[in-house]
Amino acid sequence: MSVSNNQNISLETADKIELTDSQFKKLSDFIYLNYGIKMPVAKRIMLQSRLIKRLRALSFSNFNEYIDYVFSEKGNMEEIIQMMDVVSTNKTDFFREPGHFDFITQFILPELNKNYYINNTFKVWSAGSSSGEEAYSIAITLQEWANTNKGFKYFITGSDISLTMLNTASKAIYEEKRIEVIPDSIKHKYFLKSKDRTKKLVRLIPELRSKTNFFRLNFMDADYKINEKYDLIFCRNTLIYFDRETQDKVLVKLSKYLKPDGFLFIGHSESILSREIPFKQIKPTIYRLSEK
Ligand SMILES: C[S@@+](CC[C@H](N)C(=O)[O-])C[C@H]1O[C@@H](n2cnc3c(N)ncnc32)[C@H](O)[C@@H]1O
Structure with a gap:
């Protein structure tokens, strides 16, 4: 079964794509250094599942391809912005803490x-x-x-x-x-x-x-x-x-x-x-x- 909206990673494959500890470290160090957001190891699975959407959108089949793309020579600002969109927690409400x-x-x-x-x-x-x-x-x-x-x-x-x-x-x-x-x-x-x-x-x-x-x-x-x-x-x-x-x-x-x-x-x-x-x-x- 392939995923809708023209991505070529099947759901079964997406389940198997793993963000390894060293890949996680590369991304979490970058996020912390540039955006201040703490990413303890316990967040690895959360980051993996959120970023799989980006891999699908870009038709990448593993995280190495994604990381190379993000950290391409000049730094891929467009993708970094997308990545931060999925990383940050945006929960809010009207009149929260009234x-x-x-x-x-x-x-x-x-x-x-x-x-x-x-x-x-x-x-x-x-x-x-x-x-x-x-x-x-x-x-x-x-x-x-x-x-x-x-x-x-x-x-x-x-x-x-x-x-x-x-x-x-x-x-x-x-x-x-x-x-x-x-x-x-x-x-x-x-x-x-x-x-x-x-x-x-x-x-x-x-x-x-x-x-x-x-x-x-x-x-x-x-x-x-x-x-x-x-x-x-x-x-x-x-x-x-x-x-x-x-x-x-x-x-x-x-x-x-x-x-x-x-x-x-x-x-x-x-x-x-x-x-x-x-x-x-x-x-x-x-x-x-x-x-x-
Ligand atoms: C949980 S929301 C809080 C929204 C609202 N202030 C409230 O209390 O309901 C946190 C927001 O901080 C933003 N954020 C996270 N890191 C940031 C950074 N380095 N610079 C600016 N905004 C950031 C996120 O994108 C997110 O929308």
Whole structure:
């Protein structure tokens, strides 16, 4: 039985293609060095099964061919991007860790002086935005505030390493069941249903889409090439894939893009331990920049 969509590896053969320990090491060292993502040996089978899809798509019959292709003389950037797409974990949700959104509405926004509205746009960076749900949950939270606080302006930037995720994020089209967690009154205001009801898709309204943009950024890059500072940075459930040293380096870099007194939000299974990082803890996963 051959696999559909024109690949020439049969399912039986795919089962037998093994990513050996030394092949795994080559790939995992590369991924760690360039993207900061830890790949302990226990992840070998996971990497093998995820990458077999790439072997099929490229019609390779073993991992040596694939590795030669990835590490061809110049480094095959196109394939590296594809590889990172299958390697990274993109799980996300609308209003994931809802306490963060309540904190914005209850503590951060009321603190802003009304004069702030005149000269400033409230800027948020969703760093490691995956498919956009986090950025759009922030957009909805801020738009709700804008509805009752005249003159409040905001903009949200999302970044991720995965082009596939960024593409979904920019389109802002989701399966309807993904927004079940959102109260009806909010859903009706901010999402449009697909005309073809057999598809059960929704799309964020254009007014909110126009207040967001997305770009590709690798946290490991030496220079993030960002020329602005943010009031809030969300970097949630992303640092967890990096080792401590890499996490600290990324956090120091992120701190440079916060406005004075800006807030950083991390995921509930993450923490900041290094004293070198200029953040004061406000709540277990909420930090505020405090320059020494
Ligand atoms: C689990 S998702 C988190 C999404 C969202 N922040 C949330 O909490 O729901 C982690 C995201 O980090 C991205 N990521 C992993 N390594 C990265 C790197 N080196 N640079 C930038 N983004 C990275 C992945 O592509 C993925 O979309």
